[in-house]
Structures are given as structure tokens and as C-alpha cells.
Amino acid sequence: MSKRIYLDNAATTTLDKEVLEAMMPYLTTHFGNPSSIYSYGRETRLAVENARKSVAKILNAHPSEIFFTSGGTESSNTAITASVRDLECRHIITSKTEHHATMHTVDLLQYRGEAKVSYVKVLPNGHIDIDNLEELLAGSSEKTLITLLHANNEIGNLLSIKKVGELCEKYNAIFHCDTVQTVGHYPINVKDIKVHFLNGSGHKFHGPKGVGILYVNENIKIKPFISGGSQERDMRAGTENIYGIVGFAKALQLAMDNYEQDSAYVFGLKKYMYDKLVAEIPNVVFNGDPMGKSLYTVLNVGFSKTEKSEMILLNLDINNICVSGGSACTSGANQASHVISAFKPDANEIAIRFSFSKENTKEEIDIVVEKLKELL
Numbered sequence: 001m002s003k004r005i006y007l008d009n010a011a012t013t014t015l016d017k018e019v020l021e022a023m024m025p026y027l028t029t030h031f032g033n034p035s036s037i038y039s040y041g042r043e044t045r046l047a048v049e050n051a052r053k054s055v056a057k058i059l060n061a062h063p064s065e066i067f068f069t070s071g072g073t074e075s076s077n078t079a080i081t082a083s084v085r086d087l088e089c090r091h092i093i094t095s096k097t098e099h100h101a102t103m104h105t106v107d108l109l110q111y112r113g114e115a116k117v118s119y120v121k122v123l124p125n126g127h128i129d130i131d132n133l134e135e136l137l138a139g140s141s142e143k144t145l146i147t148l149l150h151a152n153n154e155i156g157n158l159l160s161i162k163k164v165g166e167l168c169e170k171y172n173a174i175f176h177c178d179t180v181q182t183v184g185h186y187p188i189n190v191k192d193i194k195v196h197f198l199n200g201s202g203h204k205f206h207g208p209k210g211v212g213i214l215y216v217n218e219n220i221k222i223k224p225f226i227s228g229g230s231q232e233r234d235m236r237a238g239t240e241n242i243y244g245i246v247g248f249a250k251a252l253q254l255a256m257d258n259y260e261q262d263s264a265y266v267f268g269l270k271k272y273m274y275d276k277l278v279a280e281i282p283n284v285v286f287n288g289d290p291m292g293k294s295l296y297t298v299l300n301v302g303f304s305k306t307e308k309s310e311m312i313l314l315n316l317d318i319n320n321i322c323v324s325g326g327s328a329c330t331s332g333a334n335q336a337s338h339v340i341s342a343f344k345p346d347a348n349e350i351a352i353r354f355s356f357s358k359e360n361t362k363e364e365i366d367i368v369v370e371k372l373k374e375l376l
Contacts, residue, residue: 004320005364010153010181010298010355011324015247016206022250023208026243034240035231044242051249058256060189061215067232068245071212072180073101074225075199078214079176080105080147082222083197084115089145089174092117093136095128096342097155102147102178103338115145122343126157126288133164137171144173150198151181154339154353155288156298158182165194174220180204181295183213184255185263196220200252202244206357207251211244262358267296269356273365274299280369281376287340287351297356300340302349308376309350315375316352321368324353 006014026047032040034048048068056063069075080102083089092106092115109115118136121129128148137144146168151158161177168175176197179188183198184205190198196217203209216222222235229237255262274291277284287300303309313325325337340351354368 002320004322005368006322007354007356007360007364007368008322008324009357009360010204010295010353012203012209013206013357014359015208016251016254018254019207019247019251023243023247026246030242034242035229044240047242047246048240051245054249055213055252058252059183059215060191062218064233065190065215065218067214067216067235068240068248069199069212069214069236070210070241071203072099072178072199072201075197075201075212075214076101076147076176076178077105078222078225079197079199079216080145081109081225083145083147083174083176084109086222087145087174087220088143090115090142091140091144092147093120093133093140093144093173094118094147095120095122095149097122097126097128097152097157097339098147098149099153099178099180102149106147116142120148124343125292126152126155126339126343127293128159128164130160130163130167134167137167137173140171140173144171145176146173147176147178149181150177150179151185151295151298152288152339153181154298154337154351155300156181156290156295157288158293158295160293161193161195168196169194180212181297184252185295185297187256187259190215190217200248202248202251205251205255208244208247211241211248213248258358263296265358266356266360269360269362269365270296270299272362273354273356273369276365276369277301277372280373285349287344299354299356300351301354302340302347302351303372303376305348305350306376312350312352312372312375316368316371319371319375321371325351 030043032044034045052063052066056066110117121132175195179198180201183200198215201212226237283304285302
């Protein structure tokens with residue numbers, strides 16, 4: 001059986017060996033509850049606070065602005081719900097290309113009559129129409145929440161986060177930016193961007209699953225989303241995921257220490273595959289803005305719809321090649337991507353997301369392109 005080729009790193013990544021080593025003591029000897037006052041508890045409390053300081057320093061935030069959660073989805077739910085219930089946002093502006101963690105939360109708040117929702121236009125290349133965003137903000141008579149992805153998880157398009165932050169400041173709006181695909185992949189300085197909330201998820205950058213962060217700007221005050229304990233400075237009840245938190249901080253530190261070389265290497269893989277597909281697969285198209293303002297880890301490819309291409313995901317899997325048809329959260333669903341439908345409603349193609357990490361090689365890409373030629 002041939003070795004598996006994993007090109008779905010936007011869904012999840014391998015756990016870095018150094019991260020596992022940092023986590024191991026908290027899976028074995030350092031097992032105390034951080035809320036306990038004796039030595040076992042003090043050890044783990046110190047580990048959590050050191051991790052918080054490390055994450056805060058990397059994001060140029062204050063440690064009091066960083067809260068540990070179960071991941072990006074919980075962080076988005078918390079930020080969006082708190083904006084409506086605690087910060088009195090009665091109008092939400094979002095897009096039809098958001099992650100379902102945002103879309104479903106916004107839909108629920110609208111369904112319950114807690115907020116009305118407007119959708120910003122999406123340009124034919126998948127980017128958010130910034131002029132339309134300003135029109136919507138200028139025309140809003142109520143306190144508004146903007147909730148938009150920094151990098152789209154399916155097509156990789158990057159938002160001008162600084163520009164959106166400036167618009168939010170101009171119109172006194174709250175800004176939640178889902179940065180799950182960019183924390184750990186780009187240097188982010190929260191002092192440099194006018195954002196109220198952003199989130200991260202450890203397993204997107206070689207950290208553990210089940211742990212994330214929510215950054216909450218110190219100028220706003222929100223109530224907890226999960227109640228029942230005084231953990232996370234009264235902001236998130238429940239015993240802390242110690243080994244996850246330690247792993248998150250270690251993975252983020254490694255990712256940023258090696259950012260220059262790793263990002264250049266991974267972008268090289270993306271460009272190599274892009275060029276190879278153009279040269280070797282007839283009628284191939286690319287969704288979004290792959291060689292422009294785009295995440296260096298993601299390449300979304302459209303193949304002409306035929307009987308063969310409709311079976312492509314299954315056939316790649318049979319050949320030990322792991323990719324997805326969109327986000328991992330919906331890749332099992334036999335339906336068109338809501339992201340691509342938002343800006344290419346008449347697209348008659350099969351979209352495949354290839355996403356790369358430092359673990360991948362050009363040799364793997366050669367094998368995948370050969371296999372695609374054979375299968376198509």
C-alpha cells in the first residue's frame with residue numbers, strides 16, 4: 001500500500017513533536033486542577049498563566065485580553081453572541097462566504113429576533129467588496145457588529161483586516177475577525193489592527209485539537225458564554241484543558257519563530273502545484289485569488305464537471321491522497337460549497353481544496369498531479 005499523502009492542512013495539521021514533549025508532563029505527573037490551592041494545583045495554574053503570557057506577547061496583546069477556549073468555533077460563538085447581548089449590537093454585517101461557526105450563529109440570533117443581518121457583496125474573485133461594506137455601515141441606524149474571516153478557509157482569500165478595522169472605528173462598530181486560518185500562519189499585532197475580537201485554534205498550526213483562544217480587546221466588557229465556575233477570570237467556566245493550553249502556546253511560539261522560512265517553503269509548494277496544474281491539466285480553473293491576496297497554505301482548484309471528476313474525491317482517497325471538497329466541516333456533504341456559490345453561482349465544476357504544510361514535499365505534489373491526470 002502506498003504511503004498516504006496528506007494535503008488537507010487547512011482542516012487540521014500533524015502535532016509537532018516539540019509540542020507533544022511540552023504537553024507530556026501535564027498528561028502525566030503535573031495533573032493537578034489549577035483551581036486547587038496546594039502544590040499540584042499551583043504547578044498547573046503557573047503553566048496556564050505562562051502560556052497566556054506567551055500567547056499575549058506574540059499577538060502584542062495584554063495577558064488579560066487572552067482567554068483559552070475549546071477552539072475557534074466556541075470563540076466565534078462567544079464573540080458574536082456577546083456583541084449582541086452585552087454590547088447591544090442590533091445589526092450584524094457578515095458575508096455569505098463565512099465559516100459555518102459564524103453563519104449558523106448569526107442565523108440563530110436573527111431567527112430569535114435578537115439582531116437583523118445584512119450581507120456584504122462578494123466580488124467575482126471571492127474578495128469582500130469593501131466599498132459595499134462602507135455603504136452598509138454608513139446606512140446602519142443601529143449599533144453594528146462586523147464579523148468577517150481574515151482568511152477564507154475554503155479559497156484562502158485574505159481580508160484587508162486593517163482597512164475593515166478603520167471602517168469599524170469610523171462608524172463606531174464592533175469588529176470580530178475570525179483569524180483561525182491566520183493565527184500561527186502570519187504575525188498578528190493586535191495593537192496595529194482595530195479589532196475587538198479575534199480567535200485562534202491550536203490544531204491549525206501543528207498544535208493540539210480541542211484548544212483555542214479568544215482575544216477580547218481590553219476596552220470592552222462581555223459576560224461569559226459558558227457559566228458555572230470562575231475559571232479564565234470568571235469568563236469561561238470549566239476546568240482548564242491544561243495540556244491543550246500548554247501545547248497551544250508552544251505551537252504558536254514555534255510557528256512564529258520559524259515563520260519566515262516555513263511560509264516561504266509552503267508558498268513555494270503552492271506555486272509549484274499551481275504551475276504544474278496549469279501546464280498539465282486542461283481547462284483547470286482556480287477559485288478565489290490564489291496568486292494575489294491569498295493564504296499561502298491554500299489552493300482551491302476547479303475541474304470541469306464530468307462523470308470522472310464527480311468521483312475525484314473518492315478516487316483520490318482510494319489512492320491514499322487526502323484532500324477536501326471545501327472545509328473539513330462539510331467535506332462529507334454531497335453539495336456545492338456555499339463559499340464558491342456565493343461568488344460563482346453558475347459554476348459547473350468540481351472544486352477541490354489542496355492545503356499545504358511544512359511537512360509536504362514537491363515529490364508528493366508530482367504524484368498527486370500525475371494521479372489527477374490519470375483519474376480525469
